[in-house]
Amino acid sequence: MIQRQKGCNDIYGREAKVWKYVDQVIDALMEKYNYNYIRTPIFEATELFHRGVGETTDIVTKESYDFEDKGGRKITLRPEGTAGVVRSFIENKMYGDPNQPVKVYYNGTMYRYERPQSGRDRELTQFGMEILGSDDPLTDAEIISAAVNLYKMLGLKEIKVNLNTLGDTESRNKYREALIEYFKPHIKDFCEDCNERLEKNPLRILDCKVDKDNEVLKKAPKTLDYLNEESRDRFEKVQEYLDIMQINYEINPNIVRGLDYYNHTVFEIEAKVEGFGSNNVIGAGGRYNGLVNQLDGPETPCVGFASGIGRIVMALELEKVKLPIVEDIDLFIMYVNEEEKKYAAYLTQELRLAGFIVETEYTGRGLKGQFKQADRLNAKFTCVLNSEDLNNNEVKIKNNKTKEEEIISLDVLIYYLDEMINAGSEDECDCGCEHDHCHCDEDCDCGCQDGKECTCGGECHCNEGKECTCGDDCHCHEGK
């Protein structure tokens, strides 16, 4: 049997619906923030990543999917989204667009040649957003707020924003030297990895898991101490805007982004959920004012953010967030003989065109098996076609919830179903039982009043004055 490639996943069934839902929420949110969707190629010239991300980093030297195509071109599967967006920004001269800054978002697969582990695959899907062409601290705050709002909208509650600044290039270099100076006398007491990190990337020592309790590390100089006045002012502005937007965050001086092009604002967003593996960062980003210029474009200040969809889905599952995913069908049409089957074919066609989710039998099951199938599909209504009824221009429709059966004239069938399904539906049962077909009488504890599934994520507290995180369909009383 041919197996899938290491670190790649097939996403199907319910999980695929969750992914699709996440995508929809992203699109809806980005529309409100007025970001334009951008699609760039999955592979680019290897040089783009080498020059953009850094020649010596692990990312480029050992973790990328490099190959040569038949024309001898050096190609790399994109390991992240920003480089491609920046390349496109330059190549399409978006900096000349009168509509500045340029705000774009992407959502697609990325590739990195790594050993898979929890929350980390070789093929991953990332959503990301970028603002190119503004150095305003408000854009930093906007990116962070959009990220937080996305997670809230999806229904995630346990998230934490870690915020830091690296300052401008001058501040950053000064700080780097200070760190090396500071750690050098003590480095023998640190772990092997830290010894390697000292010259290569001293900032990462701050993030070391082995030495995190080392007193020397705790007293290490902070980035904030090495900021010049301009950088400090800038950082304060970002915080001020975040406060105004009522975005919660925590200053964490140990947040360091690995790549050279980052400066000023950097942040990571963690999912603080029980059961998450060691990779619990669901999104991260920062400012990269130097990158466009480094890739032969005009000096352009930018800020961006990226988030792994896989990790978001994992967080949604671990938090048991209730999602508005359609998992049941409106009507299952049953039949026994060929004549009825033909009518079933006709009726499914008609009703689907009328907007209903309709299924029928395809595997030759008997009536008993068809009823079972209807149950498995959570059919709201079932109907058994019967030649006699059809001759009378009628059909028997059974409400699978109330068990009531009615004989409906075919002329008014669509009207009847519309009435029953779209107006008269009830709240989903929320008793928590796992059975396909629950018979308990518990009421849904969702607070919304009109029968739609609340998207708040489990229990809707709209009536209690809590912050509403609902999407468009919620009719709770906060009026969002």
Place this chain on the structure above:
RNA sequence: GCGCCGUUGGUGAAGUGGUUAACACGCUAGUUUGUGGCACUAGUAUGCAUGAGUUCGAUUCUCAUACGACGCCCCA
């Protein structure tokens, strides 16, 4: 790149160096129920990731490979 553990049917899994690989769920058919959800009966892996080795004999032992899980490194 490194480390640790794992891989048995549609699913969850038990299990053993030796003729029929437990049990449960699911599924299919039948009985019964005025057309299903209950109950009962029957069926449901020539097969234990792949390859090689040890052995009279391996799913069970050894090695290699692939894949999975978790962690390290690194993190876009």
